[in-house]
Amino acid sequence: MRIQFPDLARPKQAAKNLVRMSPDLQLSAAHEALAHVLGYRDWRELSSSPRSDTSTAPFEADDAFRVVLDLADALGLPDPDVQYAISKARLLQHWSIDNHLSLRSAIWRQRVFGPPGRGKPGTIVRDKAYGANEPAYLRQAGRPTYLLFDTGMGVRADFEVAVPRIPLADFVPSRLWLPYGYWTLQDGSEVIFSRDYLPMWRIAEGTVERLDPWLWINGIAREFHFSRSAATVVWASGPARELALRYLEERRIFELPKLVDVMPHLFEVDVEAIADGVGKLREQRGDGQTPPAYAEINTRISFG
Known part of the structure; x- marks a missing residue:
C-alpha cells in the first residue's frame, strides 16, 4: 500500500529523527528505508510522486504496525525508538497516547510474547484474589504464580489465577507510562517521574525530552504528586x-517514555522489580552513555 503526503516535510523529519537514534545510520539510508515502507521504489520516487491531502487522517493501526516494524528491521533500530521517531515527525499524524499504547502492546504480542497459552509467560490471565477479576500478565506459572498487573508486580496462589477461554486484550501497564508526579528543578525545568520515582520526561523552555529511566535527577527544588493533589491514595485510576x-495533554506529550521499554525484561527469571528491568535495559541499550548535566547514573539500580 502506498501512503501519500501533501509534501515531504513529515518524511524528511522522520528520517532526521531516525538518524538521531543511531550514530552509525546515514540519512540516505533512512530516506531509502522510509520510501520502501511507505510503498515507493526509492526516495526519488517518493519525492516526485503526486501529492495528496488524504494523509491529514491518522494512520490506520495496521499501517502503523507495519511501518514501525519494517523500518526497525530495515535499519536495525529498536522498534520503540522507531515508533517514537516517526510519531514526533507526525508521520502517524496526531496519534493519541491511547493509539501508542495499543500499538506498543500489539508489537509486544507479535515480537515478544507470541500467541497466548496456558502457563505461557506473557499470556493475559485473570486475577481472582480478594474478589477481583482484573487482567494481568502471567510472568511465571507455578506455586506461587507471578503476575504483572496494571499497577506493578505481584504474587498469587495458582488457584487465584484463571486463564480465560477467549484471549484478553493486551495492555501497557500504567506503572510504566502513567506519571505519578513531577519534580521542579532549580533551573525551572520539570521532570516527570513514574510510580517507582524513575524519570520519564523533562520539560524545559517548552521542549520535551525523553529521559533514560536509569538516571538520578539532581537539583530538585519541589515535588508534586497527582494523587496527593486529588486527595486520594489511588494513583492509576480515578481523579489522580x-x-x-x-x-x-497540556504539554502535548502523546508518545511513550523509555521506561515502557523495560517490559520484555520483566519476564526474565532474575527480575524481581521494575528497577531490575531498568538495569537490564541499560545493559542492552544505554551502557556507556554520558548523563546530562542535571543527572547522574542511579546507583540504586543494579547494572550487570
Whole structure:
C-alpha cells in the first residue's frame, strides 16, 4: 500500500529523527528505508510522486504496525525508538497516547510474547484474589504464580489465577507510562517521574525530552504528586489518573517514555522489580552513555 503526503516535510523529519537514534545510520539510508515502507521504489520516487491531502487522517493501526516494524528491521533500530521517531515527525499524524499504547502492546504480542497459552509467560490471565477479576500478565506459572498487573508486580496462589477461554486484550501497564508526579528543578525545568520515582520526561523552555529511566535527577527544588493533589491514595485510576493525563495533554506529550521499554525484561527469571528491568535495559541499550548535566547514573539500580 502506498501512503501519500501533501509534501515531504513529515518524511524528511522522520528520517532526521531516525538518524538521531543511531550514530552509525546515514540519512540516505533512512530516506531509502522510509520510501520502501511507505510503498515507493526509492526516495526519488517518493519525492516526485503526486501529492495528496488524504494523509491529514491518522494512520490506520495496521499501517502503523507495519511501518514501525519494517523500518526497525530495515535499519536495525529498536522498534520503540522507531515508533517514537516517526510519531514526533507526525508521520502517524496526531496519534493519541491511547493509539501508542495499543500499538506498543500489539508489537509486544507479535515480537515478544507470541500467541497466548496456558502457563505461557506473557499470556493475559485473570486475577481472582480478594474478589477481583482484573487482567494481568502471567510472568511465571507455578506455586506461587507471578503476575504483572496494571499497577506493578505481584504474587498469587495458582488457584487465584484463571486463564480465560477467549484471549484478553493486551495492555501497557500504567506503572510504566502513567506519571505519578513531577519534580521542579532549580533551573525551572520539570521532570516527570513514574510510580517507582524513575524519570520519564523533562520539560524545559517548552521542549520535551525523553529521559533514560536509569538516571538520578539532581537539583530538585519541589515535588508534586497527582494523587496527593486529588486527595486520594489511588494513583492509576480515578481523579489522580485524570490529572496526570491532563498534565500530559497540556504539554502535548502523546508518545511513550523509555521506561515502557523495560517490559520484555520483566519476564526474565532474575527480575524481581521494575528497577531490575531498568538495569537490564541499560545493559542492552544505554551502557556507556554520558548523563546530562542535571543527572547522574542511579546507583540504586543494579547494572550487570
